[in-house]
Amino acid sequence: MRRRTTAILLACALAGATGLTAQAAPAPAAPAPEGDYIVVLKDGTDAKAKADKHSQDNGARVGHLYQSALKGYSGRMSAQSRDRVAADPDVAWVEPVRQVRSTAQSLPTGVDRANADASPTAAIDGVDQRTDVDVAVIDTGVDSGHPDLNVVGGKNCTLPVLPPEDGNGHGTHVAGTIGALDNGDGVVGVAPGARIWPVKVLNDAGMGTTADVVCGIDYVAAHAGEIDVANMSLGGAGTDDGQCGRASGDSEHQAICRAVGAGVTFAVAAGNDAADAKDSTPAAYDEVITVSALADFNGQPGGGAPATCRDDQDDTFADFSNFGADVDLIAPGVCINSTWPNGAYNTISGTSMATPHVAGGAALHKATNPAATPEQVKNALQQAGTTDWTFPSKTRTAPRNPS
CATH class of the missing domain: 3.40.50.200 (Peptidase S8/S53 domain)
Structure with missing residues (x-):
């Protein structure tokens, strides 16, 4: 009878001197902003194994692990990490967490x-x-x-x-x-x-x-x-x-x-x-x-x-x-x-x-x-x-x- 449809998830500074003139080290880069995301995996993917891998490879800090209603996890990560996670062929989509x-x-x-x-x-x-x-x-x-x-x-x-x-x-x-x-x-x-x-x-x-x-x-x-x-x-x-x-x-x-x-x-x-x-x-x-x-x-x-x-x-x-x-x-x-x-x-x-x-x-x-x-x-x-x-x-x- 109805319808059509109705989220907070790292940096190095290099300093040095060249020649004979000392140079001031540049200010450390500000940490990349993080956001909270939900990562939905494709059916058949091992949610825990994939969450562990994303944590190890991309620095995702895993929150909830989803294994029944869907396969996936929630986690906090940088936008750069989010993009790498989203490019994983086992990932269906990554969405920001909403209030x-x-x-x-x-x-x-x-x-x-x-x-x-x-x-x-x-x-x-x-x-x-x-x-x-x-x-x-x-x-x-x-x-x-x-x-x-x-x-x-x-x-x-x-x-x-x-x-x-x-x-x-x-x-x-x-x-x-x-x-x-x-x-x-x-x-x-x-x-x-x-x-x-x-x-x-x-x-x-x-x-x-x-x-x-x-x-x-x-x-x-x-x-x-x-x-x-x-x-x-x-x-x-x-x-x-x-x-x-x-x-x-x-x-x-x-x-x-x-x-x-x-x-x-x-x-x-x-x-x-x-x-x-x-x-x-x-x-x-x-x-x-x-x-x-x-x-x-x-x-x-x-x-x-x-x-x-x-x-x-x-x-x-x-x-x-x-x-x-x-x-x-x-x-x-x-x-x-x-x-x-x-x-x-x-x-x-x-x-x-x-x-x-x-x-x-x-x-x-x-x-x-x-x-x-x-x-x-x-x-x-x-x-x-x-x-x-x-x-x-x-x-x-x-x-x-x-x-």
Whole structure:
């Protein structure tokens, strides 16, 4: 139904004197600037062996090693070294690392509006019966000790020596909307008790790089037999080349394509710039479920509910949300209450909050249809959706087939 697409990686000075006249040595040359890059290797190449060789021959300082979603590595090197690496016949492309950022028991209004409480699979009744499904939260990490979350596994791509704990709050909030326990306390998620795999790719300020994001996707792809769904409530500038990143040299896109091909369903945030999602990635990629935000203040259709934590209109497309033909679904994303670090709860807004409603829905579908492909999951969620909300057409063009 869609689209066309959406980075810091050495010198000698010679001095001397000639004849009978002493000469001052020239000033040392300034070190060549370095940059951070992602090196994508051609299929069949041994990533570790090639990274080691590039480090030895070209001075590349290797960061992440990618071996599942794609073959390659991230590294810091000079522009001259980059050019030598790019000339290696085993290298598909070299791209600069880009910055990415987060897009930020009662029955939460979003869970109510998504009708998760009516799902026999979710079985929300205050009894801790857990959904048999695994969801990766590619984000700021997750509070592993939160009493309302079922946290397993995980990886820290920002500081690999540390566990993927959340010092920001964003990832923990996302995790709660997906799978907070139905235990009679705090809040409840769309797929209560789902096993949450924290994959930390954003720092405690909610910022990160594509090198870390690809590391996270690579981890998910390596566990594709265990992880069913991945939530990416983050994004940065970019477009979809329609070829899984091969034409534009987009490693994030290729990694997602490989992970989706391995059976993982990806739900991603459309973005919070009130702009067309075609200029933001991963929102622009065809292979994911791109989610915009709905303003809903009472968990029910029909409109008319007063605004709560922010000024918006009930049952309308959220005023901050990205839009366009790349949007696949809309879900509640305004004034969403969910889990927060240190065992707490918090209410925040964003397409980041809308996306885990869809990830939770995808998790419910996978729990009862374990053989469903990512495309089948997307289709099932779209078919189950409704259009009982209003789009403010005065400023935007409505997404196709919204639900």
